[in-house]
Amino acid sequence: MATERTADVTWNGSLLEGGGTIDRVGSGAIGPLEVTWADRAEEETRGRTSPEELIAAAHAACFSMALSHGLAEAGTPPSELKTSATVSFVPGTGITKVVLRVSGDVPGLDDAGFREAAEGAKVNCPVSKALAGVPEIQLEVG
Amino acid sequence: MPRIVREAEIAWEGTVSRGAGTVRAVSSGAFALPTTIASRVGDPEGKTSPEELLAAAHASCFVTSLGSELARAGTPPERLDVRCVITMDEVGELGHRIVSSEIHAHGTAPGCDQAGFAQAAEAADAGCPFSALIKASATVTVEAHLDEGGDDGD
Numbered sequence: 001m002a003t004e005r006t007a008d009v010t011w012n013g014s015l016l017e018g019g020g021t022i023d024r025v026g027s028g029a030i031g032p033l034e035v036t037w038a039d040r041a042e043e044e045t046r047g048r049t050s051p052e053e054l055i056a057a058a059h060a061a062c063f064s065m066a067l068s069h070g071l072a073e074a075g076t077p078p079s080e081l082k083t084s085a086t087v088s089f090v091p092g093t094g095i096t097k098v099v100l101r102v103s104g105d106v107p108g109l110d111d112a113g114f115r116e117a118a119e120g121a122k123v124n125c126p127v128s129k130a131l132a133g134v135p136e137i138q139l140e141v142g
Numbered sequence: 143m144p145r146i147v148r149e150a151e152i153a154w155e156g157t158v159s160r161g162a163g164t165v166r167a168v169s170s171g172a173f174a175l176p177t178t179i180a181s182r183v184g185d186p187e188g189k190t191s192p193e194e195l196l197a198a199a200h201a202s203c204f205v206t207s208l209g210s211e212l213a214r215a216g217t218p219p220e221r222l223d224v225r226c227v228i229t230m231d232e233v234g235e236l237g238h239r240i241v242s243s244e245i246h247a248h249g250t251a252p253g254c255d256q257a258g259f260a261q262a263a264e265a266a267d268a269g270c271p272f273s274a275l276i277k278a279s280a281t282v283t284v285e286a287h288l289d290e291g292g293d294d295g296d
Binding site for chain 2: 005
């Protein structure tokens with residue numbers, strides 16, 4: 001069955017001097033969150049999120065679910081997984097790189113088995129598939 | 143232009159079906175949100191999901207592209223409203239895939255007519271970095287119209 005998720009954004013004014021708000025999402029979990037071009041495209045975030053940070057959050061969450069599922073299917077369910085995703089954005093070029101870093105506590109599984117499961121999750125998670133156009137998706141395990 | 147880096151993390155405890163995770167915005171600190179597989183594929187029950195985060199990313203990415211295109215055309219916007227709906231579905235043997243992202247955009251831009259707004263929306267879709275990426279697995283559709291008379295949001 002198809003799953004739909006919705007988000008609403010308002011923008012006022014110009015790109016450089018104006019600003020936007022992620023007003024609400026279907027679940028109600030996010031918003032309102034302010035977004036501006038400066039906070040997206042400069043090193044300093046000033047506490048504001050950006051499309052790239054939201055993509056990082058989506059990818060880290062999707063990867064973790066896929067990895068948890070894969071480990072459980074293999075008979076070694078994890079007790080804890082920690083994943084971080086870092087998205088690189090070059091204004092004018094686009095999203096150039098995602099780095100996934102994962103560590104976990106998986107009873108009964110060695111490092112090689114964990115790495116193999118993580119590689120599988122990286123290839124198969126729906127967000128990885130959707131981001132297949134990113135030039136480089138890198139996985140760091142441990 | 144410099145390379146901009148944004149980071150988020152998630153800690154997941156327990157199995158995928160009964161466990162739960164908390165996803166945090168590391169770079170900005172703007173959010174820390176619970177998520178579960180049940181709320182991802184079923185009723186959200188107030189919890190976010192990867193697809194909802196992508197919807198927020200695409201809407202906020204597209205809105206800046208649309209604003210830029212309108213400004214480039216000499217009709218900068220006063221206000222833009224963008225809704226994004228991301229759909230995940232099971233696609234035969236491929237399993238779950240993000241299959242579509244629908245953008246609905248409307249707003250006010252003094253001096254711009256419906257045709258100009260539609261043209262700017264098309265150019266925004268072509269230029270938005272997220273639109274370009276997600277086309278690897280999903281169909282992106284854009285529906286855009288200028289609000290008639292005034293700056294009323296909806």
